[in-house]
Amino acid sequence: MRRALLAAAGGTAVSAAARRVARFRPPEVTPDPADLDGLDADAAAERLAELVRIPTISSRDPGEVDTAAFEAFRQRLTELYPRTHGALDREVLGDGALLYRWRSGSDEPPLVLMAHYDVVPVAGQEWSRDPFSGQLEDGVVHGRGAIDDKGALVAILEAVESLVVAGFTPARDVYLSFGNDEEVFGVGAQLAVETLTSRGIRPWAVLDEGGAVVSGIFPGVPGPAAVVGLAEKGVLDVELITTDAGGHASTPVRGGAPARLARAILRIEDNPFPARLHDVVLGMVDALGRHAPVGYRAVFAHAAYLRPALAALLSRASREANALVRTTVAITRLEGSQAANVLATRALAHANIRIALGETVASTVERLRRVIDDPTVELQVVSGNDPSPVSRADNEAFALVNAAARSVYPDAAVAPYVMVQASDARHFSQVCDSVYRFMPFDLSKRELAALHAADERISVAALHRGAGFYRYLLRHV
Numbered sequence: 001m002r003r004a005l006l007a008a009a010g011g012t013a014v015s016a017a018a019r020r021v022a023r024f025r026p027p028e029v030t031p032d033p034a035d036l037d038g039l040d041a042d043a044a045a046e047r048l049a050e051l052v053r054i055p056t057i058s059s060r061d062p063g064e065v066d067t068a069a070f071e072a073f074r075q076r077l078t079e080l081y082p083r084t085h086g087a088l089d090r091e092v093l094g095d096g097a098l099l100y101r102w103r104s105g106s107d108e109p110p111l112v113l114m115a116h117y118d119v120v121p122v123a124g125q126e127w128s129r130d131p132f133s134g135q136l137e138d139g140v141v142h143g144r145g146a147i148d149d150k151g152a153l154v155a156i157l158e159a160v161e162s163l164v165v166a167g168f169t170p171a172r173d174v175y176l177s178f179g180n181d182e183e184v185f186g187v188g189a190q191l192a193v194e195t196l197t198s199r200g201i202r203p204w205a206v207l208d209e210g211g212a213v214v215s216g217i218f219p220g221v222p223g224p225a226a227v228v229g230l231a232e233k234g235v236l237d238v239e240l241i242t243t244d245a246g247g248h249a250s251t252p253v254r255g256g257a258p259a260r261l262a263r264a265i266l267r268i269e270d271n272p273f274p275a276r277l278h279d280v281v282l283g284m285v286d287a288l289g290r291h292a293p294v295g296y297r298a299v300f301a302h303a304a305y306l307r308p309a310l311a312a313l314l315s316r317a318s319r320e321a322n323a324l325v326r327t328t329v330a331i332t333r334l335e336g337s338q339a340a341n342v343l344a345t346r347a348l349a350h351a352n353i354r355i356a357l358g359e360t361v362a363s364t365v366e367r368l369r370r371v372i373d374d375p376t377v378e379l380q381v382v383s384g385n386d387p388s389p390v391s392r393a394d395n396e397a398f399a400l401v402n403a404a405a406r407s408v409y410p411d412a413a414v415a416p417y418v419m420v421q422a423s424d425a426r427h428f429s430q431v432c433d434s435v436y437r438f439m440p441f442d443l444s445k446r447e448l449a450a451l452h453a454a455d456e457r458i459s460v461a462a463l464h465r466g467a468g469f470y471r472y473l474l475r476h477v
């Protein structure tokens with residue numbers, strides 16, 4: 001009897017699990033048709049190519065910034081998008097951040113669309129063509145900034161220009177916030193936040209660069225996924241420093257500064273931060289896992305109960321997936337002796353750390369100390385900020401981003417995710433609970449790999465769909 005009862009109970013549990021897996025399917029929603037009227041894909045690509053040719057390279061050293069290039073870029077925008085510049089108010093903040101206001105006549109909280117027009121340098125990279133030639137060839141725009149982030153800036157302006165031409169007025173105010181120093185952690189976007197805050201304006205929603213439409217990043221899901229960042233990891237720069245008396249290299253000592261530094265680095269490498277499945281990543285598993293074949297779905301449907309196993313699975317799936325589930329440490333710079341035959345008096349390693357949600361600068365430094373376990377290795381925090389707050393995914397604003405993405409990418413599964421890079425959006429997440437990080441472009445793995453690297457490029461088709469995404473957003477806001 002007892003055995004029969006247990007078997008029956010077991011059977012119920014199994015069939016409940018089976019039902020859960022059967023129900024674990026994507027929602028059946030027919031996407032709205034894409035809104036590409038009034039957009040000219042080829043003309044947009046020409047304009048992007050022209051803006052890529054203006055080398056707005058940012059640098060932490062103000063003396064190295066070509067201010068004339070930035071000035072030329074701002075000037076060229078007014079000529080390429082004349083109707084936008086006629087209809088919207090424009091302010092230049094600080095050293096060149098742009099803030100536009102498109103008045104609606106309504107006093108509803110506004111939508112803020114963000115992008116940045118500075119780019120990272122190309123030094124030391126092997127480009128197959130001139131990175132600032134802005135070549136438009138075989139349906140592809142080549143050059144530094146083609147995606148990051150002049151691509152997004154152009155897609156936004158193409159959408160706005162087309163709607164202004166059509167006599168459209170948005171249902172709520174729309175601000176365009178275009179930073180000039182995002183790549184060097186500058187203050188441009190912060191000034192935009194301060195400007196709006198000082199006027200008593202709190203955004204309804206904010207959209208900045210971040211996730212994209214990508215394929216093959218999630219285990220078991222081959223199709224395209226539009227991943228929308230709800231939060232971003234913290235960034236922490238730490239220097240590990242060891243010192244010694246120095247001396248002639250002909251009479252070295254055991255356990256000198258470089259050796260102790262190397263040991264510290266290996267201890268960090270051998271003791272990675274724990275992999276954990278944060279709620280946002282769980283939301284991603286929930287959204288994307290529904291598109292997986294049944295074997296995977298059996299796991300993903302029970303993700304909430306399987307957090308440790310899934311965190312382990314993701315940490316092994318790819319570099320990108322690993323970065324989603326844990327704090328990562330990259331040793332980027334090493335310094336030792338300045339001469340070939342002199343013992344180092346100081347050895348230094350620079351660690352660039354991306355802090356997972358749920359951890360902080362303080363808890364990260366504390367764990368590093370513990371792992372290194374060597375009082376002769378000094379840890380100096382150069383700069384650090386905690387992970388951003390998490391935006392909501394259960395509201396109208398997120399639903400709108402979702403619908404806009406599906407209008408131009410009807411086959412894509414839309415999912416929340418954690419952005420592993422830092423963006424200007426973090427400034428807005430202090431004043432708004434609906435800050436989304438999404439670049440509305442479908443990018444191949446190779447195109448993704450070219451961000452901040454050689455041969456950055458975007459297809460004209462992706463740029464066109466990106467503009468369609470913003471058009472949908474503006475028309476339904």
Ligand SMILES: [Zn+2]
Pocket residue numbers: 116148149182209
């Ligand atoms: Zn960027």
